[in-house]
Amino acid sequence: MTTLRVWLSRLRGALRGRSRAEAELADEVQTHLDLLAHDFVARGMSPEEARFAARRAFGGVDQAKALYRDQLCLPAIDGLAQDVRFSCRSLTRDSSFLVTAVLVLSLGIGVTHMFLTIVYAHTMRGLPIPRPDRILYISTFDDRTADRPMSYPDFDDLRAGASRFQELVAYTSTPVAIGDDGRAPDRLEASFVSAGAFATLGITPLAGRDFAPADHRPGAAPVVMLGRSAWLSRYRGDPGVIGREILVDGAPATVTGILPDRSGFPSTASVWLPLEHSPGLVTAPRDARGLRVFGRLDDDSSEADARADVASIMSRLEAQHPTTNRGVRGRVVPINERFLGRLEGPWLAFLIAGCIIVLVSSANAANLVLARSLHRAREVAVRTSLGARRSRIVREHLVEALLLASAGGAAGLAVSWTGIRLFASAIPAGTLPYWIDYTMDVRTAVALVAVSLTTVAVFGLAPALVASRLDVLRVLKDGGRWQTTSGGARRWTAAFMTAQLALAVVLLSTVMLATLTARARLPSDAALATTSVTTAALTLPASRYASPDDRRYFFEGLLERVHNLPGITAAAMTSALPGTGVAARQLDIEGRSWPDDRLPTTLVVEVTPGYFRALALAPARGRDLTELDGRPGHANGLVNERFVERFLQGQPPIGTRLGVSPPDRAAGPQSWVTVVGVVPDIRQRSTPDAEPLVYLPFASAPPASATLMVRSAQDPSAVAVLLRDAAQRLDARVPLYRIQTLAQVVHDAEWNPRVSARLAATLTMLCLLLATVGLYAVTSHGAGLRRNEFGIRMALGATPLRIARLVVAGVRVPLLLGLGFGLAGAIAWDRAFPSSRPALRASDPSIMALISLLIALVTMAACYHPARRAATRAPAEVLRQE
Amino acid sequence: MPPSGSEVPYGTLDLMVLKTLAAMGPLHGYGIARRIEQVAEGALALNQGTIYPALLRLEQQGWVKSAWGTSENNRRARFYSITAAGRRQLAAETETWARTVSIVSRLLDHES
Numbered sequence: 001m002t003t004l005r006v007w008l009s010r011l012r013g014a015l016r017g018r019s020r021a022e023a024e025l026a027d028e029v030q031t032h033l034d035l036l037a038h039d040f041v042a043r044g045m046s047p048e049e050a051r052f053a054a055r056r057a058f059g060g061v062d063q064a065k066a067l068y069r070d071q072l073c074l075p076a077i078d079g080l081a082q083d084v085r086f087s088c089r090s091l092t093r094d095s096s097f098l099v100t101a102v103l104v105l106s107l108g109i110g111v112t113h114m115f116l117t118i119v120y121a122h123t124m125r126g127l128p129i130p131r132p133d134r135i136l137y138i139s140t141f142d143d144r145t146a147d148r149p150m151s152y153p154d155f156d157d158l159r160a161g162a163s164r165f166q167e168l169v170a171y172t173s174t175p176v177a178i179g180d181d182g183r184a185p186d187r188l189e190a191s192f193v194s195a196g197a198f199a200t201l202g203i204t205p206l207a208g209r210d211f212a213p214a215d216h217r218p219g220a221a222p223v224v225m226l227g228r229s230a231w232l233s234r235y236r237g238d239p240g241v242i243g244r245e246i247l248v249d250g251a252p253a254t255v256t257g258i259l260p261d262r263s264g265f266p267s268t269a270s271v272w273l274p275l276e277h278s279p280g281l282v283t284a285p286r287d288a289r290g291l292r293v294f295g296r297l298d299d300d301s302s303e304a305d306a307r308a309d310v311a312s313i314m315s316r317l318e319a320q321h322p323t324t325n326r327g328v329r330g331r332v333v334p335i336n337e338r339f340l341g342r343l344e345g346p347w348l349a350f351l352i353a354g355c356i357i358v359l360v361s362s363a364n365a366a367n368l369v370l371a372r373s374l375h376r377a378r379e380v381a382v383r384t385s386l387g388a389r390r391s392r393i394v395r396e397h398l399v400e401a402l403l404l405a406s407a408g409g410a411a412g413l414a415v416s417w418t419g420i421r422l423f424a425s426a427i428p429a430g431t432l433p434y435w436i437d438y439t440m441d442v443r444t445a446v447a448l449v450a451v452s453l454t455t456v457a458v459f460g461l462a463p464a465l466v467a468s469r470l471d472v473l474r475v476l477k478d479g480g481r482w483q484t485t486s487g488g489a490r491r492w493t494a495a496f497m498t499a500q501l502a503l504a505v506v507l508l509s510t511v512m513l514a515t516l517t518a519r520a521r522l523p524s525d526a527a528l529a530t531t532s533v534t535t536a537a538l539t540l541p542a543s544r545y546a547s548p549d550d551r552r553y554f555f556e557g558l559l560e561r562v563h564n565l566p567g568i569t570a571a572a573m574t575s576a577l578p579g580t581g582v583a584a585r586q587l588d589i590e591g592r593s594w595p596d597d598r599l600p601t602t603l604v605v606e607v608t609p610g611y612f613r614a615l616a617l618a619p620a621r622g623r624d625l626t627e628l629d630g631r632p633g634h635a636n637g638l639v640n641e642r643f644v645e646r647f648l649q650g651q652p653p654i655g656t657r658l659g660v661s662p663p664d665r666a667a668g669p670q671s672w673v674t675v676v677g678v679v680p681d682i683r684q685r686s687t688p689d690a691e692p693l694v695y696l697p698f699a700s701a702p703p704a705s706a707t708l709m710v711r712s713a714q715d716p717s718a719v720a721v722l723l724r725d726a727a728q729r730l731d732a733r734v735p736l737y738r739i740q741t742l743a744q745v746v747h748d749a750e751w752n753p754r755v756s757a758r759l760a761a762t763l764t765m766l767c768l769l770l771a772t773v774g775l776y777a778v779t780s781h782g783a784g785l786r787r788n789e790f791g792i793r794m795a796l797g798a799t800p801l802r803i804a805r806l807v808v809a810g811v812r813v814p815l816l817l818g819l820g821f822g823l824a825g826a827i828a829w830d831r832a833f834p835s836s837r838p839a840l841r842a843s844d845p846s847i848m849a850l851i852s853l854l855i856a857l858v859t860m861a862a863c864y865h866p867a868r869r870a871a872t873r874a875p876a877e878v879l880r881q882e
Numbered sequence: 883m884p885p886s887g888s889e890v891p892y893g894t895l896d897l898m899v900l901k902t903l904a905a906m907g908p909l910h911g912y913g914i915a916r917r918i919e920q921v922a923e924g925a926l927a928l929n930q931g932t933i934y935p936a937l938l939r940l941e942q943q944g945w946v947k948s949a950w951g952t953s954e955n956n957r958r959a960r961f962y963s964i965t966a967a968g969r970r971q972l973a974a975e976t977e978t979w980a981r982t983v984s985i986v987s988r989l990l991d992h993e994s
Contacts, residue, residue: 009942025934028911031957032930035912038955059929067935071942
């Protein structure tokens with residue numbers, strides 16, 4: 001109790017600052033001395049004598065003050081403040097060291113923190129909802145399907161029967177067209193949600209109201225909620241839109257409210273509708289499983305209770321509906337487990353890379369500190385001999401390390417922030433779900449501090465201990481010449497240097513090979529990267545375009561109108577644009593048998609005859625599709641060259657008959673087509689190289705969702721207006737969306753490999769930079785140790801060039817070893833993970849020569865300063881220091 | 883008056899200061915030192931400067947409190963006074979001291 005009070009009082013003293021208390025004490029002491037002297041004068045002393053006598057009676061004034069001062073506050077804090085001031089002074093004196101060390105640390109800490117923030121956003125933060133652990137996600141599974149959604153009747157029974165949930169909610173997503181009178185509609189991602197969805201997720205409307213229970217009754221007046229961004233972009237934030245009727249897929253619905261941004265549940269939705277208004281949903285059979293279900297647990301129920309609850313209802317449903325629910329069970333997991341990415345694959349790699357980077361950069365900082373402590377050996381030795389305790393010396397080094405790490409952490413935050421901005425900007429808008437957000441929060445801040453402290457542990461402690469074990473006598477006797485590193489430590493440094501260089505070389509080689517081979521250059525690439533082709537997606541509502549004939553009729557009408565627009569030189573429909581991917585389908589070739597009856601797969605794209613004309617590509621062999629192809633009796637198709645290479649070696653491709661399974665993986669009958677032409681390779685997915693591809697006539701099976709593409713010399717925005725207008729005239733309820741040039745489509749499609757390539761290049765640059773700093777630290781350390789020797793050599797006539805060569809020779813062994821191991825490692829890596837289409841191997845002499853040249857340049861950059869310093873110092877000056 | 887006589891026994895200065903303040907009421911540092919020396923009648927070698935760390939110690943414990951005032955020669959001086967907690971502490975220490983003295987003296991008597 002009393003000790004606590006004393007401690008608090010002292011802490012107060014420490015915080016209030018000593019100066020006032022000391023001034024007061026000085027006052028008090030002076031009064032005391034005056035009173036004493038006064039007494040002595042009264043006893044008959046002369047004023048002069050009295051003053052001396054008073055001082056004697058008082059005892060040591062300074063000792064009393066020092067004693068007072070030690071009690072006034074906490075000596076530890078006081079000493080710390082002193083250390084901080086001292087370290088700041090000594091660091092700012094050596095600005096080149098300060099800049100290099102902070103640079104290395106900030107890059108290490110920054111890149112690691114950036115990786116942590118990204119991995120955290122993808123795999124840990126989860127949905128922005130209150131108490132996410134209480135929200136459980138419920139899906140179904142049976143013997144054949146590992147995981148699938150739920151049907152409306154099952155959900156309805158579950159909602160009615162479940163006793164462990166406050167609320168059970170279902171949703172399903174689909175794009176819809178939002179329109180109103182006179183204006184072209186927008187295509188937006190919509191989510192149909194059941195009653196209580198937003199309350200369960202803790203989302204409240206920004207304006208207007210949430211759906212009421214009455215809105216969810218079948219037959220209720222249709223209502224809709226809009227997301228803030230859609231409200232801003234389409235209605236310019238007009239509050240008058242609330243309560244107004246707008247058109248959803250052509251049918252009127254009243255806007256009840258606006259939801260905030262960052263509520264794009266489940267992923268990127270910006271329109272919400274009552275689940276019961278989803279067409280055909282309520283009457284759907286029990287085995288039409290398309291609903292995703294989640295619920296908030298009762299406060300006094302556990303996850304296990306909920307699991308048992310769901311299991312008992314599902315087995316009851318199985319008993320009641322044996323035809324549809326045989327073997328169908330429920331799976332219950334916390335919602336974040338369902339939505340979040342797992343910490344595996346690339347995320348784990350990110351994390352490991354982060355750890356390695358931070359260790360390497362702090363080890364380099366340690367080398368820098370060691371190199372610097374050489375110059376401070378004398379100072380430390382003098383202070384030790386004057387009575388400084390080892391703990392004090394260690395503490396001082398640690399304080400200095402903490403200061404450096406703080407500066408590195410602060411600069412690292414800037415590095416991380418910039419890196420995350422760059423990373424995020426490379427990802428096309430709308431790709432990531434709303435809950436993935438690379439902002440920093442308390443936890444990422446804690447991570448930053450933790451990472452910075454880790455660096456202190458690595459680069460602060462070791463040099464501090466080395467400095468404290470300094471052999472004082474030897475240092476003073478040798479005039480400041482001091483081996484900071486024992487033989488063992490020196491070998492360790494050299495090994496570290498070697499490993500670091502080898503790592504940089506392996507990375508360099510891998511990145512160089514990847515840049516050379518990642519994207520095989522296809523002749524079609526240039527044709528695709530064009531702004532002369534404008535693309536626009538559209539989706540025909542199932543309610544009015546149910547049959548293939550309806551859809552074919554619409555698309556034919558659309559193409560006809562588009563063809564007649566001014567300035568359009570070619571127009572086509574396709575089921576999937578280049579680069580945007582497409583599902584693989586099973587392939588059979590007439591007269592071919594497959595081992596184990598395992599059919600190979602191929603990509604299949606449906607296109608209208610103008611497709612290759614619009615892309616300005618022509619068939620290499622045979623002919624293009626015509627309007628007739630796809631009609632009964634004209635089951636013809638095209639294949640690309642890669643297809644011929646892979647499947648049709650040694651047989652004339654034209655005339656071959658191919659069997660292709662239907663698009664939805666259902667085991668439907670194969671449709672057989674005859675190959676009439678071979679077309680150039682186009683990268684259909686963002687793969688390094690083109691894949692085998694079959695083009696079928698669009699007219700034979702027109703999909704509901706397709707993309708229009710037109711070629712025109714006009715400005716793309718003008719073309720967009722023309723296209724929108726043409727589609728409006730045909731059917732005002734079918735909006736065109738995602739209107740982009742083909743160049744944009746291809747660019748966006750490549751974001752993933754592009755980001756990976758940039759990250760790999762950044763990492764490599766970082767590794768090279770760290771290796772450079774490491775080399776610099778080691779050479780400048782070595783040159784410092786030998787400065788007397790160099791002085792003597794120069795006095796005896798060695799040229800500066802010769803001295804410089806000696807300095808560089810100090811790192812010759814780790815340099816050559818690192819390069820050698822690195823090249824060997826690169827070749828081994830290339831053998832173990834060969835690229836699919838190697839343009840060059842790692843063992844290629846030109847690659848090895850290029851890397852060696854780069855490393856030589858790096859070495860020269862790192863050694864320039866130390867070598868120059870050693871070579872230009874006047875011999876007399878060096879020897880005088882003896 | 884130069885210090886002469888025996889040193890202040892370790893740990894007893896705080897007790898002496900408390901006792902002085904209890905007996906005399908508020909005093910400044912010099913007043914306390916003079917009073918202790920008067921009572922000791924020259925038998926104690928007190929370094930008057932050590933009064934101040936002792937006073938700080940007692941104040942941090944909450945046993946004395948201080949206020950600024952004016953000394954008899956019209957200078958700014960800090961006047962210390964004993965607190966209620968200080969009186970309790972004084973009573974406890976006095977008892978401990980008496981017990982210690984009686985034990986030690988009995989022990990010494992027995993030895994002789």
